[in-house]
C-alpha cells in the first residue's frame with residue numbers, strides 16, 4: 001500500500017514537473033489567478049471522497065470536508081488538530097511528512113463510540129509559496145480511510161473458508177479412517193466391509209451435499225441484483241414440493257397438511273429457487289421437529305395495506321421443540337447452528353437457511369421466523385403478488 005502510494009506520488013510529481021516545464025507561461029497565469037482566488041484548494045478538499053483535513057504549519061485546522069466532520073464531529077476550524085486527535089503516531093507521521101515531503105501512513109484505532117480502524121495519510125502540500133494566502137497557508141493534507149468495513153468483509157471471508165474447510169475435513173477424515181481399516185485390519189472381513197462401505201457412502205453424500213449447498217449459495221449471490229422474471233404460482237410450487245417430499249416425510253413419520261390459497265397465488269420469481277426455499281424449510285421441519293411432527297404448509301394471500309400491494313405468504317409451521325430466542329437473529333447466517341453436533345448428526349451443514357435468506361432477498365421478499373421453545377416454529381416467505 002505504502003510503496004504503491006509512494007510510487008503514485010513520484011509519478012504524479014514527475015508528470016506535473018514536465019507539465020510545468022512545457023507550459024511555463026500558462027503556469028504563471030494559473031499562479032496569479034489562484035493566489036487571488038485563494039480558496040481553490042478548499043473546493044478540491046470538499047470534493048474529496050475520503051475524510052480529509054488541511055492543516056497550517058502549526059498543525060491548526062484550516063479546513064475539513066464533510067466526511068471528516070462526520071468522522072470527527074467535535075473538531076473546530078482554527079484550533080490545533082491535537083486537541084481532538086491525540087494519537088501520537090499521527091503527529092509523528094505529520095512531523096515525518098513535514099521533514100521528508102513524502103506521504104506518511106499510520107493506522108488509527110478508535111474504540112469509541114464503536115471500534116474502528118482508520119488509515120490516515122499525511123502529505124505535505126508542496127508547490128507555490130502560499131504564505132500570503134488569506135486565512136493561513138495550507139501546509140499538510142491528511143486523508144482518513146475507514147478500514148472497518150473492509151476488515152469485516154475480510155474476516156467474513158476468512159470465517160467462511162475456515163468453516164467450509166472444517167465441514168469438509170470431518171467427513172474426509174472419517175473416509176480416510178475407513179479406507180485405512182479396510183486396507184489393514186478389516187481386509188478379509190466381508191461383514192465389516194459391507195458396514196464400512198455403507199458408512200463411507202454416507203460421508204461421501206454429506207460432502208456432495210455441502211458442495212452443492214456452497215454452489216447454490218454462490219449462484220444465488222452472483223445473481224443477487226437481478227430480479228427473477230418468471231411468473232410463478234406459489235400454490236403450484238407448494239403442491240409440487242409436498243408431493244416430492246412425501247417419502248421423506250414418511251421416513252421421518254411426519255404428517256404434512258397442505259392449505260392452498262384460492263385461485264392462483266402468482267408472484268414474480270424463479271421456479272427452481274422457490275422450490276429450493278420450500279424444500280429447505282420442510283426438510284428442517286422434518287429433521288428438527290422430531291418423530292411424528294406435524295408440518296403445515298400454507299399459501300395465503302395478504303390484502304394490500306399501508307401502501308403495499310397485495311402479497312402472497314408461503315409458510316411452513318411445525319409443532320416441534322422450537323428454537324430458543326437467543327438463536328433466532330443469527331439463524332440465517334452461514335454455518336450457524338444452535339447445536340452444531342445435533343445438526344451434524346442429522347447431516348446438516350448450517351447452510352440451508354442462509355440459502356433461503358439469499359433467495360428471498362433476490363426476490364425482494366421478506367423472510368419471517370417465529371419460534372418458541374416447546375411450541376414449534378413457523379418460517380414464512382412473503383412476496384408481492386402479480
Ligand SMILES: Nc1ncnc2c1ncn2[C@@H]1O[C@H](COP(=O)(O)OP(=O)(O)OP(=O)(O)O)[C@@H](O)[C@H]1O
Nearest residue numbers: 284285288337338343348349350351352353354377
Ligand atoms: N423447524 C425447525 N425447528 C427447530 N430448529 C430448526 C428448525 N429449522 C432450523 N432449525 C435450526 O436452525 C439451524 C440452521 O438451519 P439450516 O437449515 O440453516 O442448517 P442445517 O439444517 O443445520 O443444515 P443444512 O440445511 O445446510 O443441511 C439448524 O441446525 C436447527 O438447529
Ligand SMILES: [Mg+2]
Nearest residue numbers: 284348352353
Ligand atoms: Mg437445514
